[in-house]
Amino acid sequence: MKLDLNVSLAAGYKSSPQIARVVTENWASQNLFCPACPSNSLRQFPTNTRAVDFLCPNCNRAFQLKSSRTWNQHKIIDSAYSSMIAAIRSDSVPNLMVMQYTPQWKVQNLLFVPSFFFTETSIEKRNPLSPSARRAGWVGCNILLREIPPDGKLILVADGILIPRELVRERFNLIKPLSMLKANVRGWTLSVLNIVRLVGKSEFSLFDIYEFEEKLTEKYPRNQNVRPKIRQQLQKLRDFGLLEFLGQGRYRVISVK
Ligand SMILES: [Zn+2]
Structure with missing residues (x-):
């Protein structure tokens, strides 16, 4: 219709x-x-x-x-x-x-x-x-x-x-693979994805994301190891087909127009 x-x-x-x-x-x-x-x-x-x-x-x-x-x-x-x-x-x-x-x-x-x-x-x-x-x-x-x-x-x-x-x-x-994430672990992945979008670059470095370390600590006060957690989420986003690893802490965003 x-x-x-x-x-x-x-x-x-x-x-x-x-x-x-x-x-x-x-x-x-x-x-x-x-x-x-x-x-x-x-x-x-x-x-x-x-x-x-x-x-x-x-x-x-x-x-x-x-x-x-x-x-x-x-x-x-x-x-x-x-x-x-x-x-x-x-x-x-x-x-x-x-x-x-x-x-x-x-x-x-x-x-x-x-x-x-x-x-x-x-x-x-x-x-x-x-x-x-x-x-x-x-x-x-x-x-x-x-x-x-x-x-x-x-x-x-x-x-x-x-x-x-x-x-x-x-x-x-493109985002459908994220539906496989269980409700209790989804928060971190989506918070890091939101940061990747806020950074807004087609290629970015780990340090672009580390800039938001404090904000993430506020949001998840029980987590003491924010940086390893960020790297783990970036790996997930890569596995879900949303990012590409370029090596040496650099990433490329995969997106539809
Ligand atoms: Zn349907």
């Missing part, structure tokens, strides 16, 4: 959370495709049945859609902190789709975060709800998008422009 971005999601509707949900899910059920397999459609789940909104009929991957008119590239609000951490530990987080629509109900941005990019360090605990709140003491969380390497934020729509499906799938295939 062709994605027509020139057509409003629901011309003439006034905004409300309920309408937004109906309209964006309706749009998604007609236009979303599975980035992880050749399926060009996703099956919608009945509203509010569970934390999953869509399911791929071909590969069975589950997707959650979060849509909003505002766009924050650093963090998005999620549900209960404890259940999110439990889901990460048991590797049962659904894949995430983050949609931003305009006041005219046009899809402006759409991001896809594969489930295997969620780590405990990408989740921020929020303050408990105040004693006067209906759910007093309840603790929610934010997903820190900035803690997720760009590899794990696949763009489906950018500034109203649709990214070709083939390119999205090509990018997904």
